[in-house]
Each structure stands twice: as C-alpha cells, then as structure tokens.
Amino acid sequence: MTERQNSSVRPESAAVVILGAGPAGLTLGNLLHAHGIDCVVLERAERAALGTRARAGFLAANTVRTLERHGLADGLRRDGRPHGVCEFRTDDGRFRLDYGSLGHREQHTVYPQQDLVADLLAHYLDTGGRIAFGTEALAVHDADGTRPTVSARDAHGRPTRWRARYVAGCDGRHGAARRSLPPSALRHHRDHGVSWLGLLAQAPPSLDAVGYATHRGGFAGHMARTPEVTRYYLQCDRGTPADSWTDEQVWDLLDLRMRAAEHGPLRRGGIIGRTVVDLCSDVVEPLRHGSLLLAGDAASLVSPSAAKGANLAVLEAELLAEALVDDLAHGEPGALEQYSRRGLARIWRAQEFSHWMIRLLHTDPGTDGESFFHESMRRSRLESLRTSRAHQDWFAENYVGV
Secondary structure, eight states, X not given: OOHHHHTTSOOEEEEEEEEOOSHHHHHHHHXXXXXXXXXXXXXXXXXXXXXXXXXXXXXXXXXXXXXXXXXXXXHHHHHOEEEOOEEEEETTXXXXXXXXXXXXXXXXXXXXXXXXXXHHHHHHHHTTOEEETTOEEEEEEOTTSSSOEEEEXXXXXXXXXXEEEEEEEOSOTTSHXXXXXXXXXXXXXXXXXXXXXXXXXXXXXXXXXXXXXXXXXXXXXXXXXXSSOEEEEEEEOTTOXXXXXXXXXXXXXXXXXXXXXXXXXXXXXXXXXXXXXXXXXXXXXXXXXXXXXXXXXXXXXXXXXXXXXXXHHHHXXXXXXXXXXXXXXXXXXXXXXXXXXXXXXXXXXXXXXXXXXXXXXXXXXXXXXXXXXXXXXXXXXXXXXXXXXXXXHHHHHHHHOO
C-alpha cells in the first residue's frame, strides 16, 4: 500500500498512538490513560493470541515497585513467587549465591510475561482504555512534524490511518516504528555468536534456584516459571532447527550439561515449547525522533542472558509516560527532551551486564592461544564470584537491578 493510496482513508485520532501491546505498550497505555491522556494501542495480534507469548518470567524489584505504584501489580502479588538464589555448575564444582541477601538485598519475582501482559491488558480495558486488535502498523509518517500519522491495516487487510501528537513505538525490533526511523538514527548492533534452544517443559522445577551450567559441550540453563512448568536453555550451533532433537535427546543433553549424575536427576516432562534464540544486542540512539519515541524492544534488544528485557520495557514506559504527561497535560516539555538520555543510561547499563554474563557462561572449545586466554579469564571470573563478597555484592546489584 502506498502513502498516496492510504491518504484517502479518513484518519482516526488520539493524542498518543502506541504501537504494540507488550509490556512497554500496555504499561504506557495504562499510565497515560490514568492521567487522562487520550491514547490508543494498535496491536497486530488478536486478543486471545496475546496470552500465548511465553517469554520472560523474572521481574526485578524495581519493576515490581513501579507496577505497584500505579496499581498494576495485583496479579503478580497474588501469584508471583519471590526468588533470590542462583546456582552455578562448572568443571570446578558448583556453588550457590543467595543474591537476595547480597548487594541491595533485593529479589526477583517469578511471574510469566504472558500473565503480566494479561493483567496489564485487563486493567487497561476495564478502565476504558482504547485498543485496536488485529491492526498492523505499517509506517509512521511526518514524525518530524507536530501531527504525525500512522498508516495501518486491519485484520481484513483494509487500510486504516491514525493521527496523533506523539507516536510511541513499542512494537519490537522489526516493527513499524523502527522501519520509520530517519537515516540519522544510530543503530548499534552486536552479534555475540551464540545461539540457545529455548525450551518450555511441562515439568516441575528441578532446582530451588536459577541454574547456570557451563560445559565444554555448551551452556545449559534452568529457570522456574510455575510449579508445573520450567524454562530450560541449551546452547546450540547457529542455524540449528528447533526440532533437531527429540524430547529424549533434549533431556539427555540437559542431564549431561547440568551434571545430573553428580548433582541429582532433572524432573522430566513433555516439551511444550521450543524456539531458537540468537544472542545479540541492539540499541537505537536517540530514543526520540521528533514526535516518534521508542521504548521496549523497539528501543533496545537485550540478550536473555540476564533477564533484562521486560524489566527495561516497564521502566522505560514509566519514564516515557511521565514525560508525555508533563508535556501534554502541563505544557512542560523538559522531561520529554530528557527521555532519550535517561532511557539510554539504563539501557547501556543493562547491556553491559548482559554482555558480562554471556562471557561468563559460554566456554570456548578451541585449542589456540586466544581460546585458552578466554577460558582462563572465564574460570577466574567464576572463582572470584564464588569467593569474593565484593564481587558477589556487585553481581547481586546488577543481576536484580536495571
């Protein structure tokens, strides 16, 4: 559809058009709506599909405080479970960190992202918020002006058009907001050269901790989701299809890499979800381009090695909501002018820790001098983390914080 063809469609309007109904978009929509700001969320999926996106599950303490502060935490307070221990399994043995008693003495709350999205969506709709399901945003036009428009199409392929004062791009790395960025936008990308097979198992957790296992054959990870479902990760070669291994082969590899023979068997069950994730980092600078503002995965992609993505999304949404309310309700644009700087400061700190975790968890199986150097450094970091209280406090502060 060309811009000329879509220009004949009579536009609808809102002060803020939000692209995407993930954690960032729905948090932003709830906060703006609560302050009387006219907004609408455009979401490509239908409502029923939003509850099937099984992704992150660890909410940082500051994320929980943010949601509580705005009355958006009923579900996670009712069903979320506090978690503050991780366990490392290595060639040199295993050790545990009670990170909830280290650093700032803060814990995670285990609460599946799809449940958080369902809570945010229900609150938004129950309080009268507007959302257009089955509406795919195609492009943002005239973002350098004061009346940008969003061209879209509904579930039947019919063109729609939305006019706004601001457009909040919360629609991910491949969404319309990113596609509409001007050539002046800077895109910082780093491919870490590591891939994970992400697994959801219909099986109770096998550890009372987040499990990180380093192994010459590749990394393996264990993360609780619910009392009946556990998230696992297996490092795999780049380009590996998600169905390359049978369920039995998956469990055998998990047993091997997590050293079940030494530390106890894993509790097995059916594999109910598989996806391959190529670990990479991606940041856009700045986060504001005229009337187009970015948050969540549209602003930055963080590898899942340190569980920062959903937490950054919620905190960025709060920053952006405060700035938009100041501008639209009070005529004070100062916070909006500072939004990019404040958001990027959090993003780069999360990126740094995520990169550190990637280097910590993945072995280099090579035999040359560079591989030997990497392995020696990695094992030294693990030993420092096992023995140094100062290092443990640093880890806890960054692991839970954003």
